[in-house]
Amino acid sequence: MLKVYGRANSINVRKVLWMLDELGLKYEREDWGRGFRPTDDPEFRKINPVGVVPVLDDGDFRLRESNTIVRYLADKHGRADLFPKEARTRATIEAWMDWASTDFANGMRPVFHALVVKNPAFADQVAAGIKDWSRQMGVLDAHLFANGPYVMGQNFTIGDIPTGLVVNRWFSVPFEKPEFKAVSTYYDRLAQRPPYQAHGRNGTP
Numbered sequence: 625m626l627k628v629y630g631r632a633n634s635i636n637v638r639k640v641l642w643m644l645d646e647l648g649l650k651y652e653r654e655d656w657g658r659g660f661r662p663t664d665d666p667e668f669r670k671i672n673p674v675g676v677v678p679v680l681d682d683g684d685f686r687l688r689e690s691n692t693i694v695r696y697l698a699d700k701h702g703r704a705d706l707f708p709k710e711a712r713t714r715a716t717i718e719a720w721m722d723w724a725s726t727d728f729a730n731g732m733r734p735v736f737h738a739l740v741v742k743n744p745a746f747a748d749q750v751a752a753g754i755k756d757w758s759r760q761m762g763v764l765d766a767h768l769f770a771n772g773p774y775v776m777g778q779n780f781t782i783g784d785i786p787t788g789l790v791v792n793r794w795f796s797v798p799f800e801k802p803e804f805k806a807v808s809t810y811y812d813r814l815a816q817r818p819p820y821q822a823h824g825r826n827g828t829p
């Protein structure tokens with residue numbers, strides 16, 4: 625059976641769990657990471673020398689990197705509806721996934737770690753984080769307003785998975801935030817999907 629290593633409240637593990645549910649695949653999961661066994665445990669370093677979750681075991685194949693795992697699962701299970709084969713469409717989806725894990729998440733990280741994890745090391749980065757995160761949210765809002773309802777237009781794709789999880793965190797972390805109407809509509813639309821209810825909009829930031 626497929627096996628996921630990583631705590632279910634990690635934004636990167638949640639991408640994989642959401643995808644597995646989109647595909648209707650059964651899996652087992654082992655808790656590792658903050659609040660559980662630490663990822664610098666020598667036992668975990670044998671699973672992933674980089675020392676982060678998630679990791680997927682698919683039989684005798686082991687894979688790290690959340691976005692890569694999501695793409696692998698789409699391809700392996702022939703889900704061209706979620707990750708089309710055409711090169712430009714595919715690259716555009718990958719661009720949204722890369723953006724969601726880098727530029728879109730850069731401002732989010734200190735805000736989340738200060739306000740939710742309550743790590744004092746991030747306290748002085750909250751204002752700058754909110755500013756940066758809000759600017760990127762504005763980019764997504766304008767894109768969805770002009771080209772939505774999903775990041776790739778009419779159809780839900782894996783481009784919405786990393787993006788949708790950062791959007792969940794935006795609405796779930798308590799701070800004074802500007803209103804982005806198209807992003808709110810997107811959040812409600814994603815919430816119609818049971819896998820997003822389970823792993824995205826599930827009350828966990």
Ligand SMILES: N[C@@H](CCC(=O)N[C@@H](CS)C(=O)NCC(=O)O)C(=O)O
Nearest residue numbers: 634635636657658676677678689690
């Ligand atoms: N680029 C990696 C990043 C993974 C990552 O940063 N994972 C975090 C959790 S979201 C982690 O393992 N943190 C250590 C911990 O939970 O103890 C991916 O996308 O899979």
